[in-house]
Amino acid sequence: MYKLEVYPEKCHGCGNCVIACPVNARDPNVFGGKGPEDDSKVVMRIINGVVTIINGDLCKGCGACVEACPVDAIKLIVE
Ligand code: SF4
Ligand code: SF4
Incomplete structure (x- = not known):
C-alpha cells in the first residue's frame, strides 16, 4: 500500500508532479x-494553486511525483 502526503505550505503549484505522474498522464x-x-x-x-490529492488509491508508488517536486512538498509512504 502506498500513501501520499502533501505539504500545502511548501507547494507553489508548479504542476510538475501532476505532469510527471504516469497515472495522471493517461x-x-x-x-x-x-x-x-x-x-x-x-x-x-492543482486546486487554487496548491497540489491536492483527488484519488490517492490510484497511486502506483513509482515516486515520480516526489522526484519532480523542487520543494519536497510530496512524500510517498510505503505501508
Ligand atoms: S508515486 Fe507515482 S503513481 Fe503515485 S502519485 Fe506519484 S507519480 Fe503518481
Ligand atoms: S511539484 Fe511540488 S511544488 Fe509543484 S505542484 Fe507538485 S507538490 Fe507543488
Whole structure:
C-alpha cells in the first residue's frame, strides 16, 4: 500500500508532479501539459494553486511525483 502526503505550505503549484505522474498522464489533457479532463482518472491536481490529492488509491508508488517536486512538498509512504 502506498500513501501520499502533501505539504500545502511548501507547494507553489508548479504542476510538475501532476505532469510527471504516469497515472495522471493517461488523461490526454495532462499528457498535453494542461489540467485533467476527468478527475476520476487522476491521483492529484492543482486546486487554487496548491497540489491536492483527488484519488490517492490510484497511486502506483513509482515516486515520480516526489522526484519532480523542487520543494519536497510530496512524500510517498510505503505501508
Ligand atoms: S508515486 Fe507515482 S503513481 Fe503515485 S502519485 Fe506519484 S507519480 Fe503518481
Ligand atoms: S507538490 Fe511540488 S511539484 Fe507538485 S505542484 Fe507543488 S511544488 Fe509543484
